[in-house]
Amino acid sequence: MKQTQLARLQHNWAQVLVDHADDLINCTSFGKVSKSSRIAYMLACIVKAAVYSIQFKDHSDLVADITTCDIYNIRALLQSLDRGVLISGCPISNHLVLSWIVLTQQILTRLDPHSLLTAKPKYFLCSSQRIPAQVVYKTSQLIPAQCVEIHSTPLSMSEFNLHLTREILPTPIIICNVLDGCPCLSTRPWKDVAYILSVMGADRLVPVEIGSHYTDESWTQRIITAGEFFQYVVDTERQSDVDARPDEIMYLAQHDLFDRVSELASDLAIPDYCIMAPSVHSRTRWMSTLDSSMDEPQICVNVWIGPAGTHSPLHTDPYDNLFTQIVGYKYIRLYAPSETKYLYPHNSSTLLSNTSQVDVAHADLTLFPEFTKAVYVECIVGPGEMLLIPCGWWHYVESITSSISVSFWF
Numbered sequence: 001m002k003q004t005q006l007a008r009l010q011h012n013w014a015q016v017l018v019d020h021a022d023d024l025i026n027c028t029s030f031g032k033v034s035k036s037s038r039i040a041y042m043l044a045c046i047v048k049a050a051v052y053s054i055q056f057k058d059h060s061d062l063v064a065d066i067t068t069c070d071i072y073n074i075r076a077l078l079q080s081l082d083r084g085v086l087i088s089g090c091p092i093s094n095h096l097v098l099s100w101i102v103l104t105q106q107i108l109t110r111l112d113p114h115s116l117l118t119a120k121p122k123y124f125l126c127s128s129q130r131i132p133a134q135v136v137y138k139t140s141q142l143i144p145a146q147c148v149e150i151h152s153t154p155l156s157m158s159e160f161n162l163h164l165t166r167e168i169l170p171t172p173i174i175i176c177n178v179l180d181g182c183p184c185l186s187t188r189p190w191k192d193v194a195y196i197l198s199v200m201g202a203d204r205l206v207p208v209e210i211g212s213h214y215t216d217e218s219w220t221q222r223i224i225t226a227g228e229f230f231q232y233v234v235d236t237e238r239q240s241d242v243d244a245r246p247d248e249i250m251y252l253a254q255h256d257l258f259d260r261v262s263e264l265a266s267d268l269a270i271p272d273y274c275i276m277a278p279s280v281h282s283r284t285r286w287m288s289t290l291d292s293s294m295d296e297p298q299i300c301v302n303v304w305i306g307p308a309g310t311h312s313p314l315h316t317d318p319y320d321n322l323f324t325q326i327v328g329y330k331y332i333r334l335y336a337p338s339e340t341k342y343l344y345p346h347n348s349s350t351l352l353s354n355t356s357q358v359d360v361a362h363a364d365l366t367l368f369p370e371f372t373k374a375v376y377v378e379c380i381v382g383p384g385e386m387l388l389i390p391c392g393w394w395h396y397v398e399s400i401t402s403s404i405s406v407s408f409w410f
Contacts, residue, residue, distance in 0.1 A: 011051055014050075021041035021043075021044040021045075024040055025038070025041055025087060038088040042085070042097070043092065045083060045084025046080075046084065046097070048080040049077045049078075049080040052076045055069075055073040056069070056070035071108070074107060075108060075112075077104055078104040078108065079225075081104075083205055085101070086207060086260075098260070105202075105203055108203050113202070114203075114231075116197055116227065116231060124193065125233070125402045126191060126401050128240060134329075134400050135329045138329075143378070147377065148172045149174070152177070154177055160273050163388075165278050165282050169337070172377060172387060174381065174386065179324070190267070190326050191326075193230055196230075196404075197226060197227065197230050199264055200261050202226055204225065206223070206226050206255065206257075207221060207222075208252050208253075210249070212249060213313045233305070237307060237308070250307075251304070251305075251310045253306070254407070255304075257302075257303040258303070270408060271408060273322055274299050275299070283320060299408060299409065300408070301407070301409075302409075303405070305403070305405075309399060311399075312398075314333075314335070314355065314356035314358060315355040315356065316392055316394050316395075318409075319409040320388070320409070320410055321389040321391075322388055322389075322410065323381070323386065323388075323389055324405065325403070325405050326404045326406060327403060328401040328402050329399075329400045329401050330397055331397070331398045331399075332378065332379055332395055333395065334379075335393065339374040339394065341370070342374035343356045344357040344370070344371065345357070356394065360396040361396075380400070
């Protein structure tokens with residue numbers, strides 16, 4: 001049998017395994033997929049990656065002898081593994097798989113670096129002179145009496161915990177200067193596109209949302225490379241005079257990036273406020289609907305990256321959220337749980353029961369007349385600022401500029 005025929009046969013059988021495992025994943029809702037099905041999917045992706053690994057030669061001098069076909073196979077190997085991690089959560093040999101991915105990405109970066117990694121001068125997000133004017137204008141639209149309380153110096157641990165556990169409803173607050181000296185803002189700045197892309201890996205895969213927000217009929221999701229995504233963010237920022245169509249906006253939203261890229265986690269430590277917080281029951285005693293049997297939450301870290309113009313619809317989260325802004329600026333409007341009666345949540349039987357039907361940016365008051373009665377507070381968060389969003393508070397989020405944010409649920 002010729003080598004090309006053998007290679008084709010190997011690829012075909014590997015793809016059969018992946019397709020079969022994919023059927024196991026898709027035969028039920030994602031949250032109910034069994035661990036055995038996720039293991040099967042990850043193993044199938046590993047087999048597919050192994051097939052790619054035997055297709056490129058063992059060069060004595062990889063840089064000198066590499067071919068276009070070899071680069072294709074190395075990239076396909078990496079993305080087979082990464083797709084397995086994204087979809088299955090890598091429930092087996094997590095450390096070994098991630099190490100294989102990192103090593104493969106290092107080889108690819110050396111052989112075929114993305115143009116954003118080698119650009120001269122480097123590109124920094126939010127470096128445009130127009131950006132401060134955008135923020136100033138948006139700030140001028142805020143109503144002082146409705147602004148979130150700002151603490152210009154960090155709260156002590158006892159002050160923060162007292163706020164969380166007070167008898168009356170805890171309110172949103174902004175805490176400044178907590179992240180002074182943090183690597184993601186100083187020595188390893190995330191606004192440096194070449195830095196964050198080199199750490200993430202330009203050929204690694206990321207799930208992006210496409211559309212104005214997830215309640216739109218045209219909203220969809222796609223898996224693309226980190227290099228493609230950051231190129232899109234940079235290009236969008238460079239063309240900031242031209243408004244992007246809402247259905248074309250891409251957003252890397254609520255993604256557990258730290259679990260996949262541990263190097264980024266070393267740039268931003270989990271805040272002590274989250275680690276040292278009182279029990280969830282003492283924090284939410286004002287909520288009559290609290291399930292007394294609910295377990296203490298693990299700290300859940302998610303990353304949000306996108307251009308200006310991304311929107312998160314008005315919604316609530318199941319835990320307290322310490323929303324941390326790293327790059328750029330976001331406008332956030334918040335409503336207390338007591339305002340729910342004016343916010344028109346989706347039916348409780350749907351997956352969107354924690355989301356309002358009202359588009360805050362373009363509220364249709366003929367459909368939702370009571371919305372005008374809802375009382376809110378608002379703010380703009382910038383680099384290095386933390387916004388406490390207490391459990392149960394409705395919040396709408398809009399990016400004014402290109403933005404990188406991290407949310408800590410605790």
